[in-house]
Amino acid sequence: MLSRVAESVYWMSRSIERAENVARVVGVNLKLEIDLSGLAQEQWDPMVQVSGGHSDFQKRYDAATRANVIEFLTFDRKNPNSVASCVASARENARTVREMISSEMWGEINDFYLTVTALDARERALRDAADFFQQVQRTSHLIEGTKNETMEHGEAWHFSQLGRYIERADQTSRILDVKYFLLLPSASDVGNPVDDLQWSALLRSTSGFEAYRRTFGLVSRESVVAFLLFDRQFPRSVHHCVARAQTSLHAVTGTPLRRFQNQAEQQLGRLVSELDYSDASEVIGRGLHEFIDGLQGRFNQVGDAITASFFSLT
Amino acid sequence: MKFDGYSTDGFHDELFFKDGTPRPEARALVERIEALSEGELARRHQAAERALLRMGITFNVYGEEPSSERIFPFDIIPRIVPSDEWALIERGLQQRIRALNHFIDDVYHAQRIVADGVVPAEVVASSQGFRSQCVGLDPPGGIWCHITGTDLVRDRDGTIYVLEDNLRCPSGVSYVLENRAVMKQTFPKVFEGLAVRPVGDYPGRLLRMLEEVAPRRAGQVSVAVLTPGVYNAAYFEHSFLAQQMGVELVEGRDLVVADGLLRMRTTHGLEPIDVLYRRIDDDFLDPTCFRPDSALGVPGLMDVYRAGGLTLVNAPGTGVADDKVVYAYVPEMIRYYLDEEAILPNVPTYLCWRESDRRYVLDHLDQLVVKAANESGGYGMLIGPHASDAERQDFATRITADPRNYIAQPTLALSRMPTRVDNGFEGRHVDLRPYILYGNEPFVLPGGLTRVALRKGSLVVNSSQGGGSKDTWVLG
Numbered sequence: 001m002l003s004r005v006a007e008s009v010y011w012m013s014r015s016i017e018r019a020e021n022v023a024r025v026v027g028v029n030l031k032l033e034i035d036l037s038g039l040a041q042e043q044w045d046p047m048v049q050v051s052g053g054h055s056d057f058q059k060r061y062d063a064a065t066r067a068n069v070i071e072f073l074t075f076d077r078k079n080p081n082s083v084a085s086c087v088a089s090a091r092e093n094a095r096t097v098r099e100m101i102s103s104e105m106w107g108e109i110n111d112f113y114l115t116v117t118a119l120d121a122r123e124r125a126l127r128d129a130a131d132f133f134q135q136v137q138r139t140s141h142l143i144e145g146t147k148n149e150t151m152e153h154g155e156a157w158h159f160s161q162l163g164r165y166i167e168r169a170d171q172t173s174r175i176l177d178v179k180y181f182l183l184l185p186s187a188s189d190v191g192n193p194v195d196d197l198q199w200s201a202l203l204r205s206t207s208g209f210e211a212y213r214r215t216f217g218l219v220s221r222e223s224v225v226a227f228l229l230f231d232r233q234f235p236r237s238v239h240h241c242v243a244r245a246q247t248s249l250h251a252v253t254g255t256p257l258r259r260f261q262n263q264a265e266q267q268l269g270r271l272v273s274e275l276d277y278s279d280a281s282e283v284i285g286r287g288l289h290e291f292i293d294g295l296q297g298r299f300n301q302v303g304d305a306i307t308a309s310f311f312s313l314t
Numbered sequence: 315m316k317f318d319g320y321s322t323d324g325f326h327d328e329l330f331f332k333d334g335t336p337r338p339e340a341r342a343l344v345e346r347i348e349a350l351s352e353g354e355l356a357r358r359h360q361a362a363e364r365a366l367l368r369m370g371i372t373f374n375v376y377g378e379e380p381s382s383e384r385i386f387p388f389d390i391i392p393r394i395v396p397s398d399e400w401a402l403i404e405r406g407l408q409q410r411i412r413a414l415n416h417f418i419d420d421v422y423h424a425q426r427i428v429a430d431g432v433v434p435a436e437v438v439a440s441s442q443g444f445r446s447q448c449v450g451l452d453p454p455g456g457i458w459c460h461i462t463g464t465d466l467v468r469d470r471d472g473t474i475y476v477l478e479d480n481l482r483c484p485s486g487v488s489y490v491l492e493n494r495a496v497m498k499q500t501f502p503k504v505f506e507g508l509a510v511r512p513v514g515d516y517p518g519r520l521l522r523m524l525e526e527v528a529p530r531r532a533g534q535v536s537v538a539v540l541t542p543g544v545y546n547a548a549y550f551e552h553s554f555l556a557q558q559m560g561v562e563l564v565e566g567r568d569l570v571v572a573d574g575l576l577r578m579r580t581t582h583g584l585e586p587i588d589v590l591y592r593r594i595d596d597d598f599l600d601p602t603c604f605r606p607d608s609a610l611g612v613p614g615l616m617d618v619y620r621a622g623g624l625t626l627v628n629a630p631g632t633g634v635a636d637d638k639v640v641y642a643y644v645p646e647m648i649r650y651y652l653d654e655e656a657i658l659p660n661v662p663t664y665l666c667w668r669e670s671d672r673r674y675v676l677d678h679l680d681q682l683v684v685k686a687a688n689e690s691g692g693y694g695m696l697i698g699p700h701a702s703d704a705e706r707q708d709f710a711t712r713i714t715a716d717p718r719n720y721i722a723q724p725t726l727a728l729s730r731m732p733t734r735v736d737n738g739f740e741g742r743h744v745d746l747r748p749y750i751l752y753g754n755e756p757f758v759l760p761g762g763l764t765r766v767a768l769r770k771g772s773l774v775v776n777s778s779q780g781g782g783s784k785d786t787w788v789l790g
Contacts (some may be wrong), residue, residue, distance in 0.1 A: 002568050006581045062708045081476045095370070096544045099557035104734070155581065252581065 003026055006217070007311040012101075013163035015090035015108070019083045019116075021119050021171035022073050023133040026049060028178055028205040030073035035197045044069040046181035050174040054080050070219045074123050083136060087116045093102040102150035108143045115139065159246040160281060162306065169241035170299045173292045175206055177227050180289040199224050206236045225288060226280035238295070239275045245302075246272050252310075263305035271298050315352045316734065317344060324733065325709050326472050326729040327741060328393050330670070335570050339396040339789055352737060359390050359734065371550055372490055373383075387782030388493060389733045390501065393744065393764040400443045400760060400788045402476065403466065406658030407748060408756040409526050409648060411462055414479060414635050415752065416651035418458040421634055422448050432650050433643045441640055442688040443482070443633025445596055447560050447603055451620065451631070454527050455754070458629040459611045461520075462592075462750045463487070466658070475661045475726070477745065479644070481628065483593050486783075487749050487762040488551035488755035491516060491558075493785040494761070505645070509790040511760040521758045523753035524559075534583070538562040538578065540569075540592040542610055552593050555621045562587075566598075571614035578622050589625045594629045598611035638687040638721045639665055662724060666717040675722040677712065679706045682722040683773075684713065697773055728773055731784070733766055743767045745775050760788040 008233070025047050032044050038117060039313050045064040048057045060078070061068045074083045091113040098106045113120065113223040123162040144164070151157050182198050182235040199219045202211040207229065231237040246268050250257055253265065283291045322332055336344040339401040348356070360627050366385040367465040389783035395403070420427050421438055428435045438444060465477040475553025494513050498505065521537065526537040532557040541552035549698075556563035566579050577584040577655070581773045590597065598608045618624045636638065642663040645656040664671040664682070673680060679698050686694030696709045730741035748762035765775035 001581055002562055002564065003579045003581055004565070004568055005562075073335070080364075092544070095549075097551075097562040099539075099553045101562075103557070106370065107368050109367055159581075 001100070001155050001159075001312050005097050005156070007307070008082070008097045009100060009156050009159045010163035010306070010311075012090045012093035012097065012109075013160040014167040015086040015093065016112075017164050017167040018081060019086035019090070021175070022051065022081065022086065022300050023136035023140075024171070024205045025175060025178065026070065026073055026129070027133050027137075028175065030133065031201045031204055032198065035201065039197075040184075040194050042066070043182060046178050047073060049181045050177050051081055052174075053081055059142045068124055070129065071122075074125055075124070081247065087113050097156075100156045102149070104150045105143060105146045108146050108268055110141045112143065136306050148245060154187050155174075155252055157180055158251045159310075162245050162246040163254070165241040166299060166306075167304060169245070170236045170296060172206060172228055172236050172238050172241065173299075175202055175294050176225070177289060177292045180292075195271050197258060198211035203227070208236060221295065222280045222284060225283060229283065230279065239272075240251050242268065242275060243259065249306075262309040264302065264309040267302045267305040271302060316348050316352055316738075317357045317739055319655075320732055321743060322730065322757045324470075325727055325741060325743075326468055328392075328468075328660065328729055328731045328744065330732070337394075339394050343392070343509055343787075347398060355390070355734075356567075356737075359499045359688070362390060362496045364387060365499060366492065371489070371490065386777055388496070388766055389766055389768075389782055389784045390497070391435050391732050391734060391739070392497065393731060393746070395746075395786065396587040397789050401572050401749065404758045404760075407464055407750050407758050409652065409654060409657050410476065410479070411459060411463065411646060411750050411752055411756045413644065413648040413651050414462075414481065414636065415457060415459050416482075417630075417640075417647045418632055418635050418639065419456055420651075422451060422631060424589070427456055427650055432646050433640070434624075437637075437639055437643070438634065441634045441637040443596075443631070445604075445631040445634070447616065448631030451629070454529060454625050455623075455658070457527055458632045459525060459635070460627045460629075460752050463747045464597070464750065466746045466748065467661070467726055468634070470727040470729075472729075474658060476644070476658050477661055478634060478638065478641060480747075482595065482633045483548075484549055484747070484749070485593075486747060487516060487546045487759070489783050490653055490681065490759070490761055490763050490786070491785060492554075492669045497785045499759040501691050510786070510787045511790045513759055513761040516759050517555060518756060519751055519759070520555065520591075521559040521561070523751045523757070524591060524625075524627060524754035527627065528588045529622050529625055535588050537589045537591065538564045538587045540564055540590050542566075542592060542594050542598070546593075548593065555591075556712045557568070558564075566594075566610045566612055567694060569612040569615070571612060574618065574621065574623055575610065576615055576618050587624065588629060591627045596633065599626070599630060620686070627665055638663075638685055638690075639667070639718070642721065644774070658789070659727065664722040666713050666722065667722040671722075672717055674715065675711055675720075678711060678722075681725060683725050684720055684722045687719050687721060695774075697725065725773070728767075731766065733784075734769070735770075740770070743773050743775065744784070754780070761786045 029044060029047055047069050048054050048064060050085060050198045056079060057072050072079055072080050072082065076082045077085055079085060091109055094101060094106055094109045137308055147160060179198060179202060184194060198217055199221065200209060203212050203224060206228065216227060227234060227237065232239060234240055249264060249268055255261045255263060255265055260269055322330055329344065331335055368386060371386050398438055417427065418638055427433050428438060440537055445484055461483045461484065463480040463486060466474055468476045468649050469472050477554050490513055524536045524537045538561055539552055539556040541549060541563055553563050562578065564578055570577055570579065570584065572584055575586045576590065577586050594610055597605045598610040600611045600613060600615040601608045602613045620628055642660065642665055648654055648656045666672045682698045684696040696705060698706065727745040728745065731744050732739040734743040744764050744766045746762050747758045751757045764786045765781050767773060767775045768782045769780050772780065
């Protein structure tokens with residue numbers, strides 16, 4: 001397929017996944033807001049921290065209030081990672097490749113854009129926040145489902161999967177990182193109800209609480225890290241995502257797994273093997289936040305390698 | 315919702331006789347629409363518009379927020395063409411397209427028609443679409459105008475005239491298909507038992523035609539659609555046709571000439587293209603051959619074309635017959651090349667470069683429509699009876715300064731059709747653009763784009779000038 005088209009499909013899917021995860025990050029706090037009322041103060045600053053737009057936010061907003069953070073993460077078109085920016089960019093990309101994606105899929109993406117940019121969207125998000133952000137997630141799922149059921153699982157689909165899973169791996173690591181920025185009332189509160197509720201909120205906002213319970217039972221830091229980073233079956237765990245990304249990458253090239261013919265295969269393969277042979281206690285021992293930071297650097301390298309291998313052919 | 319009180323106001327109406335009774339072919343349609351309540355009709359009209367918005371069949375309103383995309387206005391009352399009338403239109407268009415193709419081929423070879431004194435040499439040479447770079451070229455099968463959209467109008471007495479031939483990159487066929495899809499979705503009952511001929515096979519026909527005209531070398535033919543890009547007003551159509559044909563939609567930056575073939579940059583390296591359905595003008599195809607300042611084209615593309623390694627659709631240079639002065643000679647072309655009389659008449663046309671015609675035009679500007687020979691989209695046009703003195707004076711000056719560039723025609727009383735306005739039906743003027751594909755044989759799509767001038771009394775149907783569209787039902 002055309003390099004330009006492959007690139008647009010890849011970024012279209014990354015943008016939709018990013019929009020969904022911004023909604024998930026906001027969702028963490030909407031859940032905590034209710035659970036923690038009376039136990040601790042609500043904190044909106046961490047949501048901005050993990051989105052990577054902290055310095056931009058500080059320049060343009062006076063305080064990390066609920067309304068400001070929702071505006072910045074959801075509707076602010078100057079923030080390239082806001083839901084509205086991501087959806088607009090996904091739609092622009094979809095528009096340039098609409099001959100490759102199915103009509104049904106284009107219709108859903110276009111609907112997504114029309115919903116998020118509707119005149120009353122801002123008012124709805126502030127009034128019925130939980131409802132609004134759930135709708136963002138649902139729409140993202142609808143697009144993904146429509147894609148899987150209406151588009152042939154050929155090269156364009158694999159580039160879409162590649163984008164989707166690389167982005168999701170990155171975003172799950174960011175959701176996990178929220179806990180680093182969430183303050184506890186005091187250091188001795190580790191393991192108390194507030195701590196517990198915060199971990200649970202993270203799990204819930206990845207849709208993973210129930211799956212976690214079945215596998216690990218009670219909530220503990222080590223188990224949550226094991227689940228969100230290393231679980232093989234949970235579709236939002238980092239390991240699962242990079243493994244799926246790798247499958248699609250090799251489907252595009254036809255290179256057997258464990259071999260590589262280009263930088264993208266090399267970088268991604270290396271990352272998968274490292275995650276294959278790591279575990280939660282090791283990560284926590286080295287420092288979870290530092291590990292996540294390193295992981296995000298690796299995702300960027302993989303992204304650059306994909307661009308070099310497929311999109312910038314001269 | 316009733317048609318009570320609907321008046322044809324003395325115009326030819328596509329659905330009603332002058333006495334207000336429906337034409338036989340429209341009777342069933344009128345009954346079904348009258349059976350719908352006003353609220354239901356309004357609801358379905360909104361549903362149709364929502365469907366068009368959802369499919370992104372929109373244009374941007376410049377200078378407003380990104381969310382201010384508008385759909386092209388769509389009217390739910392379809393035009394109906396009975397089968398005998400369609401048969402005449404079909405034969406007329408096939409005849410016309412054969413003659414035009416002969417003419418273009420002749421222009422770039424021996425120019426017999428000029429030598430025999432049928433078309434003046436200066437008319438050919440001064441046509442803005444003439445490309446000297448195309449002299450001597452032999453496109454596969456001798457076909458130059460593969461895809462044509464011909465504009466037809468009907469006058470007060472019911473006669474159908476050819477208003478103009480669009481032989482370069484005619485657009486609008488995607489609206490024909492989408493309008494039909496939306497009508498079927500929102501008014502399924504209205505179609506029942508009417509034997510409306512389908513239009514949905516157009517992309518398949520188009521693909522087959524493109525494969526028919528492939529260079530001989532090709533085994534598995536690789537077809538692509540070339541678009542100027544996502545900001546072009548017709549981008550929706552380009553991507554729609556590529557999608558429906560299942561071929562690549564390429565931009566200039568995706569293409570390169572290598573090893574004597576046109577190739578596209580893919581994730582697996584460079585791959586050849588055999589047939590390029592290009593939706594950009596000749597001038598932007600190849601900067602080394604046409605306009606050197608064009609950033610859109612592909613250097614060397616014309617060399618590949620000349621060597622027979624690529625088919626361009628339509629062929630470059632086809633625009634020579636798109637000129638409104640050349641248009642005036644089409645009936646003579648039909649006589650000259652086919653030894654037949656034109657089945658569909660031209661609108662009588664005054665050529666301002668002829669002195670006697672010019673004098674008549676200048677004396678009758680308040681009765682005539684004046685058009686610039688090389689403009690389209692409703693630009694560069696004067697509708698004499700509706701114009702101000704200043705506008706007429708302005709055109710008189712322009713005609714005197716550059717007579718070759720102007721033609722004039724009597725102001726036709728274009729036929730009208732009931733159109734939903736506020737909460738009732740009013741007559742609005744319409745035209746019809748059928749689409750013709752020419753590969754092995756000319757094929758006329760049974761349907762077409764009915765454009766409607768939504769402004770009361772307006773005769774200008776172009777979408778850039780306040781026009782909308784309707785579905786067109788050719789009955790079987």
